[in-house]
Amino acid sequence: MDYYLLTMCVYVVVGIVACWGLNLQFGETGVLNFAYILFVAVGAYTASLFSLGPHTSASYQQYFWGTNLPWPLPWLAAGAAGGILGLLVGLLVLRRLRGDYQAMVLLVVSIMGTYLVSADPGLLNGGIGLSDVPAPFKNQLHTSQVGYELFYLGLSVVTALVIFEALRRINGSPLGRVLRAVRENEQAAEAVGLNVPAIKLLVMIIGGAVAAMAGAIEVQFIGAWAPAGWTYPETFGLFAAVLVGGRGNLGGVALGAFLVQGLFLEGTVLLPNFGSPDVIGAVQWMSLAALILLFMWFRPQGVIPERRRKFGDNEAGALHGLLPAQGLARVARGPRA
Amino acid sequence: MPENSVVPGQPVSAAARPVPGSQSGEPLLRVEGLTVRFGGVVAADDVSFEIAPGTAVGLIGPNGAGKSTVLKAIGGEVKPTSGAVFFDGVNLAGHPPHVAARHGLIRTFQLSGEFGRLTVLENLLIAVPRLRGQSLWGALAGRRWWGAAQEAEVRRAREILSRLDLRHKDNEYARDLSGGQRKLVEIGRALMARPKALLLDEPMAGVHRSLARHIEDALKALRDDGLTLLLVEHELASVERLCDRVIVMAQGRQIADGEMRQLRSREEVLSAYLGGR
Amino acid sequence: MNSVLSSLGFGIVTASTLLPAAVGFTLQFSATGILNIAFGAQMTFAAFIAYMCTQAGLSIWVAMVLAGLFGAVTSALLNRFLLTPFTRRGTTFFGMVVVTIALALLVEYAVELTWGPLPVSYPMMTSGVVHVGAMSFTRSQLVVLAIGVVFAVATHALLHYTRAGKAIRAVADNRNLARSSGISAQRITDLAWLVSGLMGGAAGVMLGLSLSSVSYTMGDTFLIEIIAAAVLGGVGQVYGAMLGALVIGVLLEESAIVLGGAYAPISAFAVLILVLLIRPTGILAGAAKAKGVA
Numbered sequence: 070m071d072y073y074l075l076t077m078c079v080y081v082v083v084g085i086v087a088c089w090g091l092n093l094q095f096g097e098t099g100v101l102n103f104a105y106i107l108f109v110a111v112g113a114y115t116a117s118l119f120s121l122g123p124h125t126s127a128s129y130q131q132y133f134w135g136t137n138l139p140w141p142l143p144w145l146a147a148g149a150a151g152g153i154l155g156l157l158v159g160l161l162v163l164r165r166l167r168g169d170y171q172a173m174v175l176l177v178v179s180i181m182g183t184y185l186v187s188a189d190p191g192l193l194n195g196g197i198g199l200s201d202v203p204a205p206f207k208n209q210l211h212t213s214q215v216g217y218e219l220f221y222l223g224l225s226v227v228t229a230l231v232i233f234e235a236l237r238r239i240n241g242s243p244l245g246r247v248l249r250a251v252r253e254n255e256q257a258a259e260a261v262g263l264n265v266p267a268i269k270l271l272v273m274i275i276g277g278a279v280a281a282m283a284g285a286i287e288v289q290f291i292g293a294w295a296p297a298g299w300t301y302p303e304t305f306g307l308f309a310a311v312l313v314g315g316r317g318n319l320g321g322v323a324l325g326a327f328l329v330q331g332l333f334l335e336g337t338v339l340l341p342n343f344g345s346p347d348v349i350g351a352v353q354w355m356s357l358a359a360l361i362l363l364f365m366w367f368r369p370q371g372v373i374p375e376r377r378r379k380f381g382d383n384e385a386g387a388l389h390g391l392l393p394a395q396g397l398a399r400v401a402r403g404p405r406a
Numbered sequence: 407m408p409e410n411s412v413v414p415g416q417p418v419s420a421a422a423r424p425v426p427g428s429q430s431g432e433p434l435l436r437v438e439g440l441t442v443r444f445g446g447v448v449a450a451d452d453v454s455f456e457i458a459p460g461t462a463v464g465l466i467g468p469n470g471a472g473k474s475t476v477l478k479a480i481g482g483e484v485k486p487t488s489g490a491v492f493f494d495g496v497n498l499a500g501h502p503p504h505v506a507a508r509h510g511l512i513r514t515f516q517l518s519g520e521f522g523r524l525t526v527l528e529n530l531l532i533a534v535p536r537l538r539g540q541s542l543w544g545a546l547a548g549r550r551w552w553g554a555a556q557e558a559e560v561r562r563a564r565e566i567l568s569r570l571d572l573r574h575k576d577n578e579y580a581r582d583l584s585g586g587q588r589k590l591v592e593i594g595r596a597l598m599a600r601p602k603a604l605l606l607d608e609p610m611a612g613v614h615r616s617l618a619r620h621i622e623d624a625l626k627a628l629r630d631d632g633l634t635l636l637l638v639e640h641e642l643a644s645v646e647r648l649c650d651r652v653i654v655m656a657q658g659r660q661i662a663d664g665e666m667r668q669l670r671s672r673e674e675v676l677s678a679y680l681g682g683r
Numbered sequence: 684m685n686s687v688l689s690s691l692g693f694g695i696v697t698a699s700t701l702l703p704a705a706v707g708f709t710l711q712f713s714a715t716g717i718l719n720i721a722f723g724a725q726m727t728f729a730a731f732i733a734y735m736c737t738q739a740g741l742s743i744w745v746a747m748v749l750a751g752l753f754g755a756v757t758s759a760l761l762n763r764f765l766l767t768p769f770t771r772r773g774t775t776f777f778g779m780v781v782v783t784i785a786l787a788l789l790v791e792y793a794v795e796l797t798w799g800p801l802p803v804s805y806p807m808m809t810s811g812v813v814h815v816g817a818m819s820f821t822r823s824q825l826v827v828l829a830i831g832v833v834f835a836v837a838t839h840a841l842l843h844y845t846r847a848g849k850a851i852r853a854v855a856d857n858r859n860l861a862r863s864s865g866i867s868a869q870r871i872t873d874l875a876w877l878v879s880g881l882m883g884g885a886a887g888v889m890l891g892l893s894l895s896s897v898s899y900t901m902g903d904t905f906l907i908e909i910i911a912a913a914v915l916g917g918v919g920q921v922y923g924a925m926l927g928a929l930v931i932g933v934l935l936e937e938s939a940i941v942l943g944g945a946y947a948p949i950s951a952f953a954v955l956i957l958v959l960l961i962r963p964t965g966i967l968a969g970a971a972k973a974k975g976v977a
Binding site: 101161162170172173174177178180181184185187188302305308309312347348350351352354355357358359361362365366369 | 784
C-alpha cells in the first residue's frame with residue numbers, strides 16, 4: 070500500500086508542475102497552448118537521451134543520440150529543451166495569427182508530433198518508445214524499492230519547490246500584472262506600450278521549460294516513455310485541472326492537478342477493479358469530461374478563484390470629491406518631471 | 407540588459423531617440439500623405455496635417471469618414487498603405503502600437519479599452535513605462551527589487567484617480583465600473599504613461615452627460631497643462647469647447663481645417679454632414 | 684505512374700467521404716461560431732448506429748439513412764440544449780472548445796463502452812471491381828463516390844435555391860444584420876445543425892464503408908482531416924470546404940503512395956499548418972472583409 074501511495078505522490082507532483090507551466094501560459098497570459106503535452110514529451114525524451122547512454126548496435130532500442138550524465142544534468146537539459154521548443158513554436162505560431170487559428174495550429178502540431186515520432190523508429194524508437202531509462206543515483210543508493218521511491222519523491226518535491234518559488238515571484242510581480250493584462254485585452258495592452266508578441270513568446274519559453282521538467286521527473290520515475298502516453302487528449306486533461314482548480318493562482322492549480330491527475334487519472338490504482346482496463350479507462354475519461362462540463366457551467370472560475378490584488382492604503386490621494394481637474398497633467402508627470 | 411525590455415536584448419524600435427518636443431515651431435505630430443486601403447475600400451485618402459505641441463485638435467465628420475481609421479493608423483493599430491506619421495521627429499508609420507506608446511503617443515479606445523479583471527489601480531500601473539519588476543529578471547529578483555518603485559507609482563496613480571474622482575474605486579475590478587467611469591480609468595491609465603500626446607477615440611461616446619462633462623474638464627485641464635490632444639468625437643459642442651482647431655473629414659478625405667466657428671458656415675462642411683452617408 | 688493514378692481514384696473516394704463531413708463542420712462554425720471538436724465523435728456514433736441496424740438485418744443503405752437522421756436529430760438537440768446555453772452565458776471561444784472536447788470524450792468513450800474497443804465492419808457488399816482507366820474501385824467505393832457527388836450538388840442547391848439556404852448564408856455572413864432583417868437566427872441555427880448532423884452521420888457511415896472498419900477512435904484522425912479541408916477552403920466557407928475536401932482527399936492518398944502509409948496524415952497536417960500560417964482565410968475567402976475595420 071505504501072508503494073502505491075508513493076507512486077501516486079510522484080505522479081501528483083509531476084501533474085502539479087505540469088499544470089503550473091500551463092497556468093503560466095494559459096491561466097495568466099491567455100495563451101491557448103493546445104500542444105502543451107508536446108513540451109512535456111520533449112522533456113521526457115531529453116532526460117532519457119541524456120541518461121540512457123549512447124546508442125550502440127547492441128541496444129535493442131534505437132534512438133538518434135544519447136549520453137550518460139549524472140543528475141541533475143538530464144533534468145536541466147530537459148528544461149532547456151522545453152524552453153527552446155517553446156521559442157521555436159512561439160516564433161512559428163504566435164506571430165500575429167488570430168487566437169483561434171493559433172489554437173488550431175498548436176493542436177495539429179501536437180498530433181503531428183506523435184505521428185512523426187511513431188512513424189520513424191530510428192528517431193526515438195518509434196511507437197514502442199524508450200524504456201529502461203536509468204533512475205538517478207539508483208545504483209549508488211542501496212535501499213529498498215520503497216526507500217528509493219521516497220528519495221525520488223524528495224528530489225521531485227525539491228525541484229517542484231524551486232519552480233514554485235520562481236513562478237510565485239513572477240505571479241506577484243509587475244510582470245504578473247503584465248501577463249494578466251495581455252490575457253484581458255491584448256489590443257489595449259499593445260496600445261499602452263506592452264510588446265505583446267514578445268510577452269507571449271516569453272511565457273511559451275518558460276512554460277515550455279516547466280513542462281519539460283515535469284516530463285523529466287516523470288520519465289526517470291517510470292523508466293519508459295512512448296507516444297501513446299502523450300497524445301493530444303493529455304493536454305486536455307491538464308487544461309481541465311487548471312480550469313477546475315482555478316486558473317491564475319498556483320495554489321488553485323495545484324489543487325486542480327491533485328484532484329484531476331491524482332484522483333481521476335491515477336487514483337484508479339487504489340480503487341477495486343470493476344472491469345477490464347478498457348472499461349476503467351473509458352469511465353475515467355468520461356468522468357473527467359463530465360467534471361469539466363459541470364465546472365464550466367457551475368463554477369468556471371474554478372475551486373479557488375483568482376484573488377483580486379488589493380493595494381494597502383497609504384495617505385496618497387486621500388483627497389476626495391469632485392476636485393477641479395487642475396494640475397492633473399502635473400500630477401500625471403509625477404515628481405520626476 | 408535594459409530594464410524596459412521584456413525579452414532581453416530587444417530594442418524598443420529601430421528609429422533613433424526622439425528629439426524633445428519643446429523646440430518651438432516644430433510640430434509634435436506631422437501626418438504626411440496618409441492613405442489606408444482595405445481590400446477595395448479607401449478608408450483614408452492622402453491625409454496630411456500638423457499638430458503643434460500643447461494644442462487640442464478635433465477630428466470630425468460624418469460616419470464612415472475615416473476618422474477612426476486615421477487615428478488607428480497614427481497609433482499603429484492599422485498599417486497605412488502609404489504615407490508617414492512623424493511623432494517628435496520619428497516616423498512611426500507601420501510600427502505596432504507598443505512602439506508608438508513607448509514614444510509617448512497613447513491611444514484610448516472607443517469601446518472596452520480597459521482590463522476587466524484587473525483592478526482600477528492595476529489598470530493604471532500597467533501603463534507605467536519601464537517599471538521595475540516588469541522584466542523577467544526583475545520579477546525573479548523579488549519584491550525587494552521592485553517594491554519601492556511600485557509603491558511610488560501607486561501613490562502617483564492614486565493622485566490621478568482622486569482628481570478623476572475615482573479614488574474610492576481603486577481596488578475594484580475595472581469591469582464592475584460604469585461605462586463613463588471606465589472611460590475615466592482609461593484616461594487615467596493613459597496619463598500614467600507620461601504621454602506627450604493622446605489620441606482619443608470618441609471619449610464621450612455612450613457616456614452619461616454629467617460624467618461626459620467631467621471627462622471634458624479633465625481633458626481641458628490636460629490641454630491647459632501642455633498635453634497635446636487629437637480627438638475623434640461626435641459631440642460637437644464638446645469639441646468646440648475643447649479644441650482650438652478641427653479637421654473635417656468626409657469619405658476618407660480631408661475637406662476642411664480651421665477653427666470650429668469659421669467652419670460652421672462653410673458650404674463643404676455643411677453638405678458633408680447633411681448629404682454624407 | 685500507375686499507382687499515382689490509382690491513388691487519384693482512392694483520393695476522390697476519400698474526398699467524397701470528406702465532403703459532407705467538411706461541409707457539415709463548416710456549417711456549424713459559420714452558423715454558431717463554434718469549433719465543434721465533438722464532430723468526429725458524433726460521426727463515429729452514427730456509424731455505430733448504422734452498424735447496429737445492419738446487425739438487425741437492414742441493408743447498409745437503409746442503415747445509412749437512419750444513421751443520417753440520427754445524426755441530424757442528436758446534432759440539433761446538442762446545439763439547442765448544451766451548446767447554446769453555454770454561449771448565451773458568454774462562454775468564450777476557448778471555453779466552447781473545452782466544452783466540445785469534453786463532449787467528444789463523453790461520446791467517444793460511451794461508444795467504446797457500448798460496442799467495445801475492437802473494430803467491427805459492415806457486411807460486405809457483393810464484391811466486384813470496376814475499372815475506370817487505370818483506376819479501380821470496389822462497388823462500395825463507387826457508391827460512396829456517388830453519394831459524395833449527390834451531397835455536393837444538394838448542398839449547392841440548398842444554399843442557392845432555397846430560402847432556408849439563402850438565410851443560412853446570410854447568417855453566416857453577418858449574424859446581426861441577418862437578424863435585423865427578420866431572419867430568425869435561432870431557426871436557421873437549428874436548421875444548420877440538423878443539416879450538418881445529417882451530413883456528419885452519413886459521412887461516418889461512408890468512412891466506415893471506405894475503411895472497411897468501424898471503431899470508436901475512427902473519428903479522431905478523421906477530424907483533423909476534416910478541419911484541414913475546412914480551413915483550406917476558408918473557415919466558414921461552404922464551397923471552400925468542398926474544394927478543400929477534394930484537395931485533402933487526393934493529397935492523403937497520393938502522399939500515402941509517395942511517403943508511406945504512416946506518413947499520409949502528416950501531409951494533411953502539414954498543409955493545414957501551412958495554410959494557417961500563410962493564408963489563414965483560406966483559398967476561396969477572397970479579399971479580406973473591409974467592413975468592421977474603418
